[in-house]
Amino acid sequence: MTEHAVARLDQLDEHRPLRVQAGSEELILVRQGEQVHAFQGNCPHAGAPLDEGVVCGGLLVCPWHKAAFAVDDGVVCEPPALADLRRYKAWVKGDEVWVDDQPLPAIEPPRHSDARCFVVVGAGAAGSAAVATLLNHGFSGRLVWVDQERQPAYDRTALSKFVIAGQMAPDEVPALLEADALRKGHLERKHGKVRSLNSQKRQLTLADGQQIEYDACLLATGAKTLRPELPGVDLPGVFTLRSREDAAQLLDAIEPGQPVVIVGDGFIGLEAASALRQYGAQVHLVTRHDVPLARQLGERIGRSIRALHERKGVIFHGPTEVERIDGQDKVEAVVLANGERLQTPRVLLGIGVKPATAFLQGVPLGEDKSVRVDAEMRAAEGLWAAGDIVTFPLTGRLVRIEHWRLAQQHGVIAAANMLGEQRRYADVPFFWTYQHGRTYEVLGHAQDWNRIAFVGEPEQGDFMALQCVDDRVEAVIAMGYSDTMATLSQRMKRPLTLQEAMALIG
Numbered sequence: 001m002t003e004h005a006v007a008r009l010d011q012l013d014e015h016r017p018l019r020v021q022a023g024s025e026e027l028i029l030v031r032q033g034e035q036v037h038a039f040q041g042n043c044p045h046a047g048a049p050l051d052e053g054v055v056c057g058g059l060l061v062c063p064w065h066k067a068a069f070a071v072d073d074g075v076v077c078e079p080p081a082l083a084d085l086r087r088y089k090a091w092v093k094g095d096e097v098w099v100d101d102q103p104l105p106a107i108e109p110p111r112h113s114d115a116r117c118f119v120v121v122g123a124g125a126a127g128s129a130a131v132a133t134l135l136n137h138g139f140s141g142r143l144v145w146v147d148q149e150r151q152p153a154y155d156r157t158a159l160s161k162f163v164i165a166g167q168m169a170p171d172e173v174p175a176l177l178e179a180d181a182l183r184k185g186h187l188e189r190k191h192g193k194v195r196s197l198n199s200q201k202r203q204l205t206l207a208d209g210q211q212i213e214y215d216a217c218l219l220a221t222g223a224k225t226l227r228p229e230l231p232g233v234d235l236p237g238v239f240t241l242r243s244r245e246d247a248a249q250l251l252d253a254i255e256p257g258q259p260v261v262i263v264g265d266g267f268i269g270l271e272a273a274s275a276l277r278q279y280g281a282q283v284h285l286v287t288r289h290d291v292p293l294a295r296q297l298g299e300r301i302g303r304s305i306r307a308l309h310e311r312k313g314v315i316f317h318g319p320t321e322v323e324r325i326d327g328q329d330k331v332e333a334v335v336l337a338n339g340e341r342l343q344t345p346r347v348l349l350g351i352g353v354k355p356a357t358a359f360l361q362g363v364p365l366g367e368d369k370s371v372r373v374d375a376e377m378r379a380a381e382g383l384w385a386a387g388d389i390v391t392f393p394l395t396g397r398l399v400r401i402e403h404w405r406l407a408q409q410h411g412v413i414a415a416a417n418m419l420g421e422q423r424r425y426a427d428v429p430f431f432w433t434y435q436h437g438r439t440y441e442v443l444g445h446a447q448d449w450n451r452i453a454f455v456g457e458p459e460q461g462d463f464m465a466l467q468c469v470d471d472r473v474e475a476v477i478a479m480g481y482s483d484t485m486a487t488l489s490q491r492m493k494r495p496l497t498l499q500e501a502m503a504l505i506g
Contacts, residue, residue: 019051079408109138122220123152126387129411165275223353232325256280269350386410444475
């Protein structure tokens, strides 16, 4: 262990971390009054430089995906990060800040003998966050983690953004949990499919006949991709994109220079169009809307996104729908309802997903087959649900939102409540989309906004757009403005007026 003088105290801003070098270690310093804390320099989730984050309300907020860490001890408070920051000893001597270059021991929760059995079904965003939370909180009973995929718990958002662009191999997709994190407690990982779950008996049955009795269970089974009932939809050459295997099969099939038809102009369809253009494919996008994403982001932003795709060579067809897919033993063409016929050997369906809930017994499902939960993510006695499968209360309304970070937030809350806490969803939904080198971020969830205020111009470069109901900000869309978005990720937990938001933007 070596001591290093790394900065002067007057160099530290209480709202912004400072990156320093201590031997071979890159650290950040965070000032709280006359106290200084030292942590690892990059976010444990995706490696974002934390010195570009902001400090607000006692939290250090990551600049990329809005993970939040407690300033005083580095404990993770909000996903997508699922691990605490490494801490380093820091002290002030005179006007100099000194640190040790060896990390302090991790904070380990107390563990007591526990005869209970908890089950988590699903190893996507929600399930992984729940398992991490249970282990980090010291649960030492039997913890059974069930998933259909042989290599579960990976960052699915990379598939449509980077894997099918050829920038990341399918087996290089980052794991959501480090191996060390999974060695805590008594974790059993089971590869298998749940055939049925009986909430009254607190029992689930796997496809191979195994039965597991549980004290508490979390359903985090996510969603299944929709396949429309179309002639030719089952021909070889028709793909969906949900898993690492899906991405690998799509990459194997697509050749640079060849045409591919993408059906659907939502976030997955547009991200896939961007990625496959990057890979070198000729991309045809079948759209049901004249302006993509107009309902979610507004017409002006939607038009700018379409124009970006067209500049990059994506060819839009529509508004229309697919009438049939032609071919004998494989795909040869896609026939559209407007009469167009698109010659192609490959089709990617990106028309949405449905909740994976068919195995549930004794739990009422909504018309969309989702599970209704309360604000604590509870679906029934001893049963919780999280992520894409749930309809949950948000600011007085019942909503279902299919976003990665939101699923993680659900998983954290559900796991804490399985342990006896009474945590409620009071966070701000957040997601991001990456298209042709541009990252668009969205904070909040606006359903009935009636006005939108712009800072900057989406057609030109960095901008912010505030979706409002009258004078109340419901959601914020941005490209750039990292500091403001990090601050708003915390500030929007309380009602925010347009005037207050504009003052924060400056």
